[in-house]
Amino acid sequence: MDPRPALDAFVAQHLDASLDELAALCRIPSLRRDPAALERAADWVAAALGRRGFQVQVFHFPGAAPVVYAVRPGRSSRTLLFYNHYDVQPPDPLDAWTSPPFEPTRRGGKFYARGASDDKGHLVSRLLAVDALLHALGELPVTVKFVVEGDEEGGGSAGLHRMVAQHPDLLRADGVIWEFGGVDAHDNPLQYLGTRGLASVALEVQTLPHDMHSGIAGSLLPNAAWRLVWALESLKGPDGRIRVAGFYDRVQPPSARDLELLAALPDLPDAAAADFAAVLGLEPGAPVPLEVKRRAVFEPTANIAGLTAGYQGPGKKTVLPARARALLDFRLVPWQDPAAVPGLLRAHLDAHGFPDVQVHDLGGVPPMKMDPDHPFVDRVVAAADEVYARPMLKVPLRGVTGPGYLFVHRLGLPVATSGLGYPGANLHAPDENIREDLYALAARHAARIALRLAE
Amino acid sequence: MDPRPALDAFVAQHLDASLDELAALCRIPSLRRDPAALERAADWVAAALGRRGFQVQVFHFPGAAPVVYAVRPGRSSRTLLFYNHYDVQPPDPLDAWTSPPFEPTRRGGKFYARGASDDKGHLVSRLLAVDALLHALGELPVTVKFVVEGDEEGGGSAGLHRMVAQHPDLLRADGVIWEFGGVDAHDNPLQYLGTRGLASVALEVQTLPHDMHSGIAGSLLPNAAWRLVWALESLKGPDGRIRVAGFYDRVQPPSARDLELLAALPDLPDAAAADFAAVLGLEPGAPVPLEVKRRAVFEPTANIAGLTAGYQGPGKKTVLPARARALLDFRLVPWQDPAAVPGLLRAHLDAHGFPDVQVHDLGGVPPMKMDPDHPFVDRVVAAADEVYARPMLKVPLRGVTGPGYLFVHRLGLPVATSGLGYPGANLHAPDENIREDLYALAARHAARIALRLAE
Numbered sequence: 001m002d003p004r005p006a007l008d009a010f011v012a013q014h015l016d017a018s019l020d021e022l023a024a025l026c027r028i029p030s031l032r033r034d035p036a037a038l039e040r041a042a043d044w045v046a047a048a049l050g051r052r053g054f055q056v057q058v059f060h061f062p063g064a065a066p067v068v069y070a071v072r073p074g075r076s077s078r079t080l081l082f083y084n085h086y087d088v089q090p091p092d093p094l095d096a097w098t099s100p101p102f103e104p105t106r107r108g109g110k111f112y113a114r115g116a117s118d119d120k121g122h123l124v125s126r127l128l129a130v131d132a133l134l135h136a137l138g139e140l141p142v143t144v145k146f147v148v149e150g151d152e153e154g155g156g157s158a159g160l161h162r163m164v165a166q167h168p169d170l171l172r173a174d175g176v177i178w179e180f181g182g183v184d185a186h187d188n189p190l191q192y193l194g195t196r197g198l199a200s201v202a203l204e205v206q207t208l209p210h211d212m213h214s215g216i217a218g219s220l221l222p223n224a225a226w227r228l229v230w231a232l233e234s235l236k237g238p239d240g241r242i243r244v245a246g247f248y249d250r251v252q253p254p255s256a257r258d259l260e261l262l263a264a265l266p267d268l269p270d271a272a273a274a275d276f277a278a279v280l281g282l283e284p285g286a287p288v289p290l291e292v293k294r295r296a297v298f299e300p301t302a303n304i305a306g307l308t309a310g311y312q313g314p315g316k317k318t319v320l321p322a323r324a325r326a327l328l329d330f331r332l333v334p335w336q337d338p339a340a341v342p343g344l345l346r347a348h349l350d351a352h353g354f355p356d357v358q359v360h361d362l363g364g365v366p367p368m369k370m371d372p373d374h375p376f377v378d379r380v381v382a383a384a385d386e387v388y389a390r391p392m393l394k395v396p397l398r399g400v401t402g403p404g405y406l407f408v409h410r411l412g413l414p415v416a417t418s419g420l421g422y423p424g425a426n427l428h429a430p431d432e433n434i435r436e437d438l439y440a441l442a443a444r445h446a447a448r449i450a451l452r453l454a455e
Numbered sequence: 456m457d458p459r460p461a462l463d464a465f466v467a468q469h470l471d472a473s474l475d476e477l478a479a480l481c482r483i484p485s486l487r488r489d490p491a492a493l494e495r496a497a498d499w500v501a502a503a504l505g506r507r508g509f510q511v512q513v514f515h516f517p518g519a520a521p522v523v524y525a526v527r528p529g530r531s532s533r534t535l536l537f538y539n540h541y542d543v544q545p546p547d548p549l550d551a552w553t554s555p556p557f558e559p560t561r562r563g564g565k566f567y568a569r570g571a572s573d574d575k576g577h578l579v580s581r582l583l584a585v586d587a588l589l590h591a592l593g594e595l596p597v598t599v600k601f602v603v604e605g606d607e608e609g610g611g612s613a614g615l616h617r618m619v620a621q622h623p624d625l626l627r628a629d630g631v632i633w634e635f636g637g638v639d640a641h642d643n644p645l646q647y648l649g650t651r652g653l654a655s656v657a658l659e660v661q662t663l664p665h666d667m668h669s670g671i672a673g674s675l676l677p678n679a680a681w682r683l684v685w686a687l688e689s690l691k692g693p694d695g696r697i698r699v700a701g702f703y704d705r706v707q708p709p710s711a712r713d714l715e716l717l718a719a720l721p722d723l724p725d726a727a728a729a730d731f732a733a734v735l736g737l738e739p740g741a742p743v744p745l746e747v748k749r750r751a752v753f754e755p756t757a758n759i760a761g762l763t764a765g766y767q768g769p770g771k772k773t774v775l776p777a778r779a780r781a782l783l784d785f786r787l788v789p790w791q792d793p794a795a796v797p798g799l800l801r802a803h804l805d806a807h808g809f810p811d812v813q814v815h816d817l818g819g820v821p822p823m824k825m826d827p828d829h830p831f832v833d834r835v836v837a838a839a840d841e842v843y844a845r846p847m848l849k850v851p852l853r854g855v856t857g858p859g860y861l862f863v864h865r866l867g868l869p870v871a872t873s874g875l876g877y878p879g880a881n882l883h884a885p886d887e888n889i890r891e892d893l894y895a896l897a898a899r900h901a902a903r904i905a906l907r908l909a910e
Contacts, residue, residue, distance in 0.1 A: 196670065200771045208734060214784050215651065215855035216725045218756040220747065221734055225759035225781075226691065233688040236681065238808065270671045279663060279676060292675065301673040304680035305774050310761035311782055316655045316817050318784045318856075319760050326680075327766055329669050329773045353693065362771050400670035401773075 004386070004448065006136035011128060011443045015436065018131075018443070019111055021048070022124040023104035026113035030087050030150065035065070038150045041086040042066035045123070045148050052130050054146070061162040065150025069163070069170055072130075074140030076454045081145040081173035082446075083160070083407070084123040085152035088115035089428045096430035110433045117425040119179045121434045122442070123148060125420055126177075129446035136447075141454035145173060152179070156363070157403040164406045175376035175414050175453060176407045177446065182421025183438065184271050189388045189445075191381055192417045194397040195404055196297065197332030197367035199341035202360040203231060208322035211310065217320045225309035228324035231354040235345075236302045242330075244348040247300070247341075252334045254298045258396040261372055262293045269297045270399050271423045297397040301331040327362075331399065338364025368405035368415075372396050376414035376453075383448035384418070387441055418445050459841070459903070461591035466583060466898045470891065473586075473898070474566055476503070477579040478559035481568035485542050485605065490520070493605045496541040497521035500578070500603050507585055509601070516617040520605025524618070524625055527585075529595030531909045536600040536628035537901075538615070538862070539578040540607035543570035544883045551885035567888045572880040574634045576889045577897070578603060580875055581632075584901035596909035600628060607634070611818070612858040619861045630831035630869050630908060631862045632901065637876025638893065639726050644843045644900075646836055647872045649824035649852040650859055651752065652787030654796035655817035658686060662811070663777035666765065672775045680764035683779035686809040690800075691757045697785075699803040702755070702796075707789045709753045713851040716827055717748045724752045725854050726878045752852040756786040782817075786854065793819025823860035823870075827851055831869035831908075838903035839873070842896055873900050 025048075030041035045068045046056045054070035061067065065087060091101035091114045099105035101114035111121070126146075133140055147170075149159035163171060183189050207222035236242050254262070262269065268277065268288055273296065282288055305328060310321030330341055342361040349357050370377060372394050384392040407413045420442035426432045480503075485496035500523045501511045509525035516522065520542060546556035546569045554560035556569035566576070581601075588595055602625075604614035618626060638644050662677035691697050709717070717724065723732065723743055728751065737743055760783060765776030785796055797816040804812050825832060827849050839847040862868045875897035881887045 198670070198773070200773070202771075208731075212731065213727065213855070214756070214758040214760060215653070215786055215853075216727050217731060217854075218758045218784075218786055219751050219754050219854060220723075220728075221731060223759055225762050226687075226693075228762070229684050229687045229759065230693050232681075232684045238681075238685050268675075272668065272671050273675075276663075276667065276672060276676060296674050299674050301669070303669040303673045303773070303775055304678055304684065304765065305669060305772060305776070306765035306767050307680050307683070307762045307776075307779060308767045310759065312761050312763045316657075316782055316784070317760060318653070318655070318758070320758055321760070321762075324762060327771055329673075329771070331670055331673055398670075399672075399674060400668070 003136040003451070007132045007447045008444055010132040010135045011440050014128060014131065015440055018124060018128040019106065019436070019439070021127070022111070022116070022121060023113070025086070025120045025124060026104040026115050027102055029102045030115070031090060032087060032154050038065040038087060042068050042150060045086050048127055049146060052127065052134070059163065061159060064158040064162055065155065067159040067163055068146065068148040070146040072140055072144050074142045074144060076142045078453050079143040079145060079173040080450055080453050081147065081171060081176045082126050083176055084126070084146065084148045084179050085119045085150060086123070086148055087150040087153045087155070088120070089118065089153050093430065098431055109436050111436060111439070112431055112433045114432055116432050116434045117421055118427050118432065119152065121439060122180055122419050125439050125443040126446045128443040129450070132443065132447050133450055141450050144450065147171060160403055160406060164410055168411055171411055173413055175379070175416060177449065178404060178415050178417045180421050181417035181419030182271070184267055185423045186266060188266070188390050189384050189392040190271070191377065191392050191394045192398055193372050193377065193394055194334070194369035195367065195402045196397065196399055197336060197338050197365050198401040199330040199332060199338035199364035200362035201328050201342055201345060202362060203228065203326045203328065204323070204358045204360060205231070205356055206323045207356070211322045212320040214318040214320045221320060223320050224324040225321045227354070227356060228309065228326055231349060231357040232304065232326055234352045234354065235348065242300065242302045244344050246344050250335045250337065251300065254294060254396065257372060259290065259294065261394045261396045263290050265293060265393055265395065269293055269395050269397065271421070297399045298333055300333050300336060303329045303331070305329055331401070332367050333397070334367045334369045336367060338366055365401045365403065366405045366409065368402065368408050369397060370408060370415060374414045377416045379452040380416035380418060380449050383452045384445055386448055387444045418442060418449060458591040458906070462587045462902045463899055465587040465590045466895050469583060469586065470895055473579060473583040474561065474891070474894070476582070477566065477576055478568070480575045480579060481559040481570050482557055484557045485570070486545060487542060487609050493520040493542060497523050497605060500541055503582055504601060507582065507589070514618065516614060519613040519617055520610065522614040522618055523601065523603040525601045527595055527599050529597045529599060531597045533908050534598040534600060534628040535905055535908050536602065536626060536631045537581050538631055539581070539601065539603045539634050540574050540605060541578070541603055542605040542608045542610070543575070544573065544608050548885065553886055564891050565888045566891060566894070567886055569887055571887050571889045572876055573882050573887065574607065576894060577635055577874050580894050580898040581901045583898040584905070587898065587902050588905055596905050599905065602626060615858055615861060619865055623866055626866060628868055630834070630871065632904060633859060633870050633872045635876050636872035636874030636897070637726070639722055640878045641721060643721070643845045644839050644847040645726070646832065646847050646849045647853055648827050648832065648849055649789070650822065650857045651852065651854055652791060652793050652820050652822035653856040654785040654787060654793035654819040656783050656797055656800060657815040657817060658683065658781045658783065659778070659813045659815060660686070660811055661778045666777045667775040669773040669775045676775060678775050679779035680776045682809070682811060683764065683781055686804060686812040687759065687781055689807045689809065690803070697755065697757050699799050701799050705790045705792065706755065709749060709851065712827060714745065714749065716849045716851045718745050720748060720848055720850065724748055724850050724852065752854045753788055755788050755791060758784045758786070760784055786856070787822050788852070789822045789824045791822060793821055820856045820858065821860045821864065823857065823863050824852060825863060825870060829869050832871045834907040835871035835873060835904050838907045839900055841903055842899045873897060873904060
């Protein structure tokens with residue numbers, strides 16, 4: 001008997017109850033600054049999975065929020081792993097919220113709360129999928145695992161790193177469903193297949209023991225702000241090309257298939273990029289040129305995120321700054337190595353006359369890229385095509401960064417995306433929300449991914 | 456009868472009383488932010504001059520602190536004008552003062568208070584000179600005028616500007632004694648004969664309506680911080696040469712006489728520069744190379760005083776800054792025109808592909824330079840040589856800026872310096888102080904300048 005009508009009916013009938021469950025989780029202000037709330041959220045997740053017959057373990061790694069790991073065997077020996085997180089972004093500015101961030105509110109077909117989309121809604125919609133599968137089949141079609149951490153928002157996924165390093169066996173699976181997924185501005189479901197890497201550095205230069213009077217010292221003593229400007233200019237000119245020797249050595253250009261997938265996207269490869277199409281001079285509704293889409297994600301960047309030197313107050317002050325600092329992030333494409341970036345910068349600065357400019361390594365994340373036609377990916381896409389009104393589009397690479405490389409490149413597992421995100425979700429912003437129709441679709445999609453994996 | 460022994464004896468006998476008078480003035484916290492205190496200080500100055508037989512007028516110009524103008528005719532029709540100011544720098548940080556800034560304290564042969572040196576001590580030492588002249592001669596040897604404003608510290612000498620524009624006749628004189636003067640680290644009295652000009656500008660660029668996520672926008676959208684870096688680099692490279700077309704057009708190199716005077720100085724041309732000789736790698740006590748002295752003051756500068764863009768907090772944030780700002784000051788040498796600098800920058804930026812970088816004119820001050828061998832200067836030097844143990848050294852140009860051009864280049868009056876400054880005075884800093892021995896010498900010098908001018 002085809003279980004799919006029963007699955008879909010269960011999701012429709014239990015939508016309100018599932019959103020009540022989500023509201024309970026969203027009432028916990030699981031902020032990085034509130035370890036007790038993180039513990040409560042982890043306990044809530046462990047209990048919710050325990051109620052559903054999962055064997056649950058909670059790992060307390062030093063320096064990390066608790067990691068909830070759960071497994072429930074299914075009919076097939078194949079295994080599906082869901083990765084999620086229970087921590088949330090800070091809610092500031094509080095006065096910009098229509099309803100308070102930790103008092104979940106439904107209005108106009110949407111559900112508002114901090115964490116509603118990122119990432120509690122994704123997690124609880126998957127619990128609804130588990131409930132639907134158990135109702136329709138009496139058991140799970142495949143073994144299902146959850147790994148739910150609390151260090152995703154600003155904690156560098158410390159918990160997930162520990163799990164990958166210490167318990168790779170527990171994470172073994174035939175496919176991983178990433179924390180989020182969603183639709184574009186036209187309600188096309190998207191399949192995200194890669195993320196860029198990131199290398200963060202600070203460049204700092206100190207030329208003098210303290211700031212000086214610019215009239216007295218200006219002609220003779222070195223100005224830290226000028227040193228920084230010249231060092232930065234040596235890294236990249238107005239043509240955008242990064243001048244650091246070796247920086248492009250490991251860059252893999254997009255394949256013909258990547259370009260074909262990019263060409264099929266109506267928008268830029270990042271949903272959130274829709275709101276700056278106007279800045280780029282793109283006509284609303286007109287197709288985005290392939291070259292622009294390519295450049296958006298397949299080119300590495302050198303971004304100045306911050307500049308600080310000398311006097312920054314109102315009016316003026318005639319000071320010669322002793323210290324200057326730039327915060328930079330480099331977005332990396334496959335297969336650039338973030339760990340190599342600080343050393344390349346050091347060598348570049350030394351070779352260009354800037355031995356005085358210090359390079360501080362602020363950490364990095366490697367790029368991640370899936371084979372866009374991996375069988376697991378195609379199962380997830382086929383499952384989506386049963387649920388969504390429009391076919392799922394494959395996005396070969398996103399501009400942003402994430403810890404997916406841990407699964408794909410450390411553990412060798414295929415990763416695909418599924419979820420309820422949409423461009424109006426206000427991630428990391430006031431009035432974060434989910435659309436209830438997309439919540440139901442995401443639950444139905446998650447259940448059908450398990451069915452597809454069992455085939 | 457030679458009045459000079461009587462003058463010197465009077466100063467010695469009345470030193471304590473004069474310092475008491477100075478203490479009364481220093482107890483008035485005549486800060487720019489306290490207009491009532493500025494009024495009280497102006498009243499105090501007017502009363503002190505009135506008590507000495509001066510005809511006093513107090514000018515209240517709109518937007519300026521009161522200007523005290525006073526004149527007392529003397530034996531000769533020649534006229535000596537003293538320029539001073541009664542406002543003081545803010546005393547912050549208060550907790551760095553050994554005794555409170557507005558509770559004058561004498562200890563170890565020094566007198567500590569905010570304004571002790573800059574500029575109340577100079578003013579009151581000149582009142583002591585007037586008293587000594589009246590005591591020794593029964594009258595003043597020349598007509599003496601005072602113009603004392605309250606807008607010197609951060610107010611752009613608004614009061615003095617108004618006097619020069621509206622009452623140039625009142626300021627007519629055969630010579631002007633500038634607000635300050637003093638000795639170097641070896642107690643050589645210095646004669647300052649010029650100041651550099653100043654042009655202050657802010658460069659600002661805005662590339663986007665608001666900051667963006669560097670992962671999503673970084674490859675496509677313009678980064679204001681990079682635009683600013685490239686625009687700044689186009690202005691000046693590591694060789695220090697300013698690349699703005701026309702910037703050097705009006706530069707007058709030092710004359711052979713200027714270089715001769717520079718060569719005779721044991722130190723850099725600014726007394727405050729002594730404390731960074733070590734940074735320059737100069738041996739303590741070894742002669743400073745003439746080329747270094749020349750470069751210290753006879754080269755114009757382009758100084759970055761401040762840089763501001765994007766994220767400046769701890770840690771990191773992956774943001775693409777929409778706005779960036781640089782505060783710059785250009786020190787100008789004779790006969791560069793500060794009013795021309797913003798236009799030269801605008802033309803340069805337009806020609807180099809930076810029409811998006813805005814230039815904000817924050818005002819300027821022209822350079823000032825006296826003929827180092829002007830007869831009035833030589834009278835002041837000759838008077839010093841009678842008083843100080845060491846001969847007065849002529850400094851052809853200083854690196855800093857001042858409003859002396861108003862007298863020299865607007866009114867056509869010769870200006871010379873006399874005073875009680877010394878390198879340890881802590882101007883604009885906690886524990887501002889004067890040496891009591893130099894206070895007496897400055898009073899004796901001021902009195903003898905009047906005698907010399909009468910000859």
